[in-house]
Amino acid sequence: MLRPAQLQDFDLQSYFGLPAVAKKLQGLRCDKCGWETIDAATLYAVGDALAGLLLESPERMAPQVLRFMRMRLDLTQQELAKKMGLSRKTINEWETKGRISPQNDLLLRTLVYTHLAESFRPRLGVLDHVRMAAPKKLAPVIVSVPRIDRAASVFG
Ligand SMILES: [Zn+2]
Numbered sequence: 001m002l003r004p005a006q007l008q009d010f011d012l013q014s015y016f017g018l019p020a021v022a023k024k025l026q027g028l029r030c031d032k033c034g035w036e037t038i039d040a041a042t043l044y045a046v047g048d049a050l051a052g053l054l055l056e057s058p059e060r061m062a063p064q065v066l067r068f069m070r071m072r073l074d075l076t077q078q079e080l081a082k083k084m085g086l087s088r089k090t091i092n093e094w095e096t097k098g099r100i101s102p103q104n105d106l107l108l109r110t111l112v113y114t115h116l117a118e119s120f121r122p123r124l125g126v127l128d129h130v131r132m133a134a135p136k137k138l139a140p141v142i143v144s145v146p147r148i149d150r151a152a153s154v155f156g
Contacts, residue, residue, distance in 0.1 A: 005029035007036050067095040069112050
């Protein structure tokens with residue numbers, strides 16, 4: 001049975017395609033097999049917290065980061081292309097090869113920043129606990145994305 005628990009190192013790679021671990025996250029743990037998961041609202045908040053941290057990095061965004069940012073905006077490649085006045089091919093090239101221009105990097109950051117300002121969920125307090133980890137340090141743990149209907153049933 002899944003019970004509320006504080007998860008020490010929750011691997012976010014399978015959710016976001018990035019080498020990231022959430023520390024001390026409120027989640028759920030199976031008291032039989034130890035399987036850990038988080039509900040949909042927490043997953044969403046963690047994603048936004050991770051995006052906020054990535055926005056602070058001065059590095060030009062890498063392909064997997066560009067893809068992650070588009071997913072935070074909940075846009076398809078076509079939709080993001082239209083919003084930025086670019087072709088879908090250009091967006092696809094960012095997400096496969098990188099090479100986003102400094103101008104477009106800044107424009108995309110602005111779009112994500114605006115999105116975060118609108119959707120920020122302070123109640124979960126996860127901002128202090130999400131850190132990027134080097135890929136080699138990640139535990140090889142695969143977690144399944146929790147289905148929203150199950151999360152809803154757990155929390156009534
Ligand atoms: Zn179990």
